[in-house]
């Protein structure tokens with residue numbers, strides 16, 4: 173007999189399937205920025221942090237927003253990256269740790285768009301980019317993106333997704349909310 177309406181607690185522990193991924197319960201960890209990855213490198217502490225969530229039964233982990241390979245994608249040097257040898261090695265360690273703890277993990281891909289302020293690290297001389305060049309409050313902060321800049325960003329998201337697949341992540345999530353680049357297009 174289905175438990176969905178009669179027993180909501182049991183429903184929480186029923187598996188669900190997304191594409192080729194089956195998640196053993198409905199407990200999904202939301203993506204949460206931590207800025208604990210100096211120079212964009214998720215270290216052993218980050219691997220341990222995610223592995224603890226898997227060990228204690230999170231069905232699926234969505235990582236913190238992880239910036240794609242564009243000079244203007246980040247607004248902090250401690251946000252993890254999905255490009256460069258050291259960040260990729262760091263993410264490989266995270267995936268291994270979560271797998272060893274029996275978990276599943278999806279990487280969130282991120283570009284902050286005009287949420288980046290001029291002078292923000294890690295690339296202080298790089299201006300922010302955004303579809304209209306306006307801040308979320310409507311102030312002009314930069315020139316509207318050109319088609320070539322848009323194409324570069326799309327390619328960077330695609331490279332990030334390919335790296336995630338190569339590293340063994342169960343999928344990627346595109347950060348399309350909270351006023352960042354994709355949301356700015358919306």
Ligand SMILES: Cc1cc2nc3c(=O)[nH]c(=O)nc-3n(C[C@H](O)[C@H](O)[C@H](O)COP(=O)(O)O)c2cc1C
Nearest residue numbers: 202203204205206235236237238280347348349350
């Ligand atoms: C500290 C913190 C960092 C967050 N970072 C991200 C992030 O990197 N990516 C994202 O999509 N959402 C981020 N969020 C939003 C959460 O994933 C979530 O959507 C939000 O807390 C609302 O969840 P709720 O509806 O379950 O309360 C963050 C939230 C918090 C509290």
